[in-house]
Amino acid sequence: MSVTPAVELHGVHCVFGAAGREVRAVDGVDLAVAPGEFFTLLGPSGSGKTTVLRLIGGFTLPTAGRIAIGGQDMTRQPPYARPVNTVFQDYALFPHMSIADNVAYGLMVRGMPKAQRLQRAGEMLAQVQLAGVGDRRPAQLSGGQRQRVALARALINRPQLLLLDEPLGALDLKLREQMQSELKALQRQLGITFVFVTHDQHEALSMSDRIGVFHAGRLEQVGTPQAIYDRPATRFVAQFIGAANVLDGDSARRLTGHDSAMLRPERIRIGDAEGARASGRVAEVQYFGAFTRIKVAAAGIAGVPGVTLQADLPPGLGGVEPGATTHLHWDAAAVHALASAAA
Incomplete structure (x- = not known):
């Protein structure tokens, strides 16, 4: 019995600009990510990886092709209609809200009573090792702590799919390495499908179940970290990875x-x-x-x-x-x- 992929892209193209000045940001991408997989979109700046993430999230619409999430066609659906949450590099926390209210924001929008949503927020904060900080404001936390808050806020609604747009890029090396380990452990614990964007090859190799390497809007290779490293399919992958x-x-x-x-x-x-x-x-x-x-x-x-x-x-x-x-x-x-x- 076949398993329905968490997310599928079929012949997806995304072209920006007017005729004669077209930029093919994504050029015919086919991809299937399995449920519960930690999948990384890896490539240099301008390779198309972030555009693919935005296409999955609904922030950008494809010029051609089809996108399905959990077997449902989501190609033209707006972001709020997709069972997806996103963690951005700048975390996008509300500075005037407490940490607990930041985490519970999605539940508030859905109309959950305050006591219930704050209880859920406290449980989620404990899960990301931030128990007891609910009354603080974002400015009172370190970069690593704010990153965990952004994760808790994105995960509290238990989305089918979590998109992460270079969420560790603003952290220093030591903290980034620590958060790599914690993020992978959290993903295993929750069993939620993660689609992670990075240009950092070491980050991709250490965290991913599989990696898709992008170059000039195309997928050069999809495979396990070991396969990508030891058996690169193209010259670009050989030279870009390690x-x-x-x-x-x-x-x-x-x-x-x-x-x-x-x-x-x-x-x-x-x-x-x-x-x-x-x-x-x-x-x-x-x-x-x-x-x-x-x-x-x-x-x-x-x-x-x-x-x-x-x-x-x-x-x-x-x-x-x-x-x-x-x-x-x-x-x-x-x-x-x-x-x-x-x-």
């Missing part, structure tokens, strides 16, 4: 046996000259704490130019300095073949 050595032509054939290939820096190790797949001089050393990244100007052979390869070395591995000759090794299984650049 650090990568992407090789083409004669250099690729000499080093990998493929016309075009990707090799992740952490899959390269240094060793003796014997059996090395490439050798060269260290051009740059970057220390990142958990690893050290070196860039090696690998020597070519007759008729084949050299290339610069980056390798990530484990901490404590000394003796690698700029100008030193280094020998690089990797297993054949570490190489992922790509469609050639000319394809």
Whole structure:
């Protein structure tokens, strides 16, 4: 028995601007998100991910195509008629209201009695680890606390679908990493489908059940974080997700046996000259704490130019300095073949 997707997009296009100046923000997207899934829309600025989120939420209408939520056609429905709530990057809290009233706002609009809605708000605040702050105002809370309030307000009506538009973007790194873990745990606890927008690849990899990678209004690849990282479907995905050595032509054939290939820096190790797949001089050393990244100007052979390869070395591995000759090794299984650049 098939399960109805939480949200489906069929041939969705969204074009802005007048004829002759058209911008194809979304260009033929097909997508299905499963119930209870944490699905991330990932891509650089202008790739179409936020427009897709707005299309799902009803804030923007498609030029063509169909959008269904829980099996119901919602293509032309306004935001208030959709079983969806949205958490924005700026949280959009009412500064003149208490935290409890902010959280209970949706219940007030639906006509729930005050005592009942404040009780529900208190329960929701406790669920996001903010018990006891209901009487405060938003300005009295930290950024991370305001983010939790925005989540509580969006979740109190138990929507079928929660849309999150880069909600962690305004937080500092330490707090953002903490909130990534808390947000994923909350999603698992509630079982609500989350559609999360970010341009931060590390955020997407650490939180998502599946990721859709956007580029120029199109979906380049949909898959699990591991599949996206280890087996990118296109050159764009290979270069956008994490650090990568992407090789083409004669250099690729000499080093990998493929016309075009990707090799992740952490899959390269240094060793003796014997059996090395490439050798060269260290051009740059970057220390990142958990690893050290070196860039090696690998020597070519007759008729084949050299290339610069980056390798990530484990901490404590000394003796690698700029100008030193280094020998690089990797297993054949570490190489992922790509469609050639000319394809």
